[in-house]
Amino acid sequence: MIEFRGVTKRFPDGTVAVDELDLVAEQGRITVFVGPSGCGKTTSLRMINRMIEPTGGELRVDGRDVLSADPAELRRGIGYVIQQAGLFPHRTIVDNIATVPMLVGSSKKAARDRAMELMEIVGLDTSMAGRYPAQLSGGQQQRVGVARALAADPPVLLMDEPFSAVDPIVRESLQEELLRLQSELGKTIVFVTHDIDEAIKLGDKVAVFRVGGRLAQYDEPGVLLSRPVDGFVDNFVGRDRGYRGLGFLSSDTIPIGSLPVLSVGDPLPDDGWSVVVDGSARPLGWVEAGEGRVTEEVIVPGGSLYAVESGSLRGALDAALSSPSGQGVAVDAD
Ligand code: ADP
Ligand code: MG
Numbered sequence: 001m002i003e004f005r006g007v008t009k010r011f012p013d014g015t016v017a018v019d020e021l022d023l024v025a026e027q028g029r030i031t032v033f034v035g036p037s038g039c040g041k042t043t044s045l046r047m048i049n050r051m052i053e054p055t056g057g058e059l060r061v062d063g064r065d066v067l068s069a070d071p072a073e074l075r076r077g078i079g080y081v082i083q084q085a086g087l088f089p090h091r092t093i094v095d096n097i098a099t100v101p102m103l104v105g106s107s108k109k110a111a112r113d114r115a116m117e118l119m120e121i122v123g124l125d126t127s128m129a130g131r132y133p134a135q136l137s138g139g140q141q142q143r144v145g146v147a148r149a150l151a152a153d154p155p156v157l158l159m160d161e162p163f164s165a166v167d168p169i170v171r172e173s174l175q176e177e178l179l180r181l182q183s184e185l186g187k188t189i190v191f192v193t194h195d196i197d198e199a200i201k202l203g204d205k206v207a208v209f210r211v212g213g214r215l216a217q218y219d220e221p222g223v224l225l226s227r228p229v230d231g232f233v234d235n236f237v238g239r240d241r242g243y244r245g246l247g248f249l250s251s252d253t254i255p256i257g258s259l260p261v262l263s264v265g266d267p268l269p270d271d272g273w274s275v276v277v278d279g280s281a282r283p284l285g286w287v288e289a290g291e292g293r294v295t296e297e298v299i300v301p302g303g304s305l306y307a308v309e310s311g312s313l314r315g316a317l318d319a320a321l322s323s324p325s326g327q328g329v330a331v332d333a334d
Contacts, residue, residue: 001027001062002048002156002190008056009043009213017043018213020057026205027155028186030178034199035209035216035236041192043213045158048190049078061156076104079149079157079187083165086145087133093119093144094129100151111151118147121185123177139170143177150185159191163198175201196237200225208233 002025009018018040025031033041046052047059050066059066066074087096097115102108119126122143133141142162149157163171175198182189193199199206200221207218210232217229228234 001025001060002031002188003060004044004057005059006057007044007047007054007059009040009047009052010055016213018047018054021213021215023207023215023218025188025190027188029204030182030189030191030202032199032203032206033190033192033209034194034196034203034206036211037194039209039211040213041194041209042160044209045160045190045192048156048158049075049080076152077154077156079152079154081142081145081149081157081159081162083161087141087148089133092130092132093124093136096133096144097147097151100148104152114151115147118150119144121150121181122147123173137170139166139174142166142174146178146181150187155188157187157189159189161192161194164193164195171198178202200237208236 004021004023007018007021008016010016021040021044023031033044035041043052047054047066048061050069050071053067061069061074061078064074087093088099091099094112094115097118098106098108098111101111101114106114116126116129119129124140124143124147128136128140133144136144142165145162146159149159163174166174178189178191179202181187191199191202193202199208203221205218206221206224208216208224210216216236217224217233219227224233224237228237
């Protein structure tokens, strides 16, 4: 668990990059820091492994204040992945990954075995083990970067825009891999991105920063989408993106059986509804009350679900499209 209590970073030139940050990144979860460029995401992340020292407040990793921890020891428990994987160009892939366990005392043989295992874990074909970084695509290099960060088996993984430089299709598969990996390994991950869709897709909880290093909102993705605290967050999570979407209409609060009965073509009722698109009760998008209409009725045990179409269906439709159930969501790019 990583706890920020009133954490501030004022650089020597007077710039306040992070201003009284309060949040807890829970153990075994993915916490995402998202916000516009320059809002203090990287600074917040780097304070966790003490690459940058906080100038105010308290920041604890596993109960220990980072300023009283030995930096080398602190970092052994924290993997770190950045946008450019930063691989050693003259070492093979397997040796790039094996370097870390060797540094912490593994034999060469054990380190290489571990490296091969990690290649599989991050979805790299082990036949690439003998190649050099330049012989890999950008996406493959990022996978190596993730494998290397995992090599010492740290409980915490910090990731600073790790997928921002790869093309959208590869990025999507890297995101999927990360979710799979996290569900298998249960790392505590803090992930920085400027891309709200990525944040919504990956985050168990998402911290939205505003310029000036202030936290605007820290919530689960569904809450950000359905209950943004102010206009800045609302705008940032995509109120006006004008997605047209189809999702199953349900309610957070009332059982399906007591939803009002609607018919295809009816306008949506005008209070308190959200769109649950993957059947798992995680609201992935929502419609403005009263905006939109019913396009399909789906009979389910205990009542009906309604597919809706609405110009104001917000955000997260990418996540919905790739949801495991793949259920009932279509997006019209107009
Ligand atoms: P982000 O990762 O959200 O783009 P950063 O954390 O890198 O933002 O930077 C936050 C703010 O702190 C920016 O205004 C940036 O210019 C400033 N900043 C970052 N590093 C330093 C530094 N070493 N000295 C002074 N200002 C800095
Ligand atoms: Mg940054």
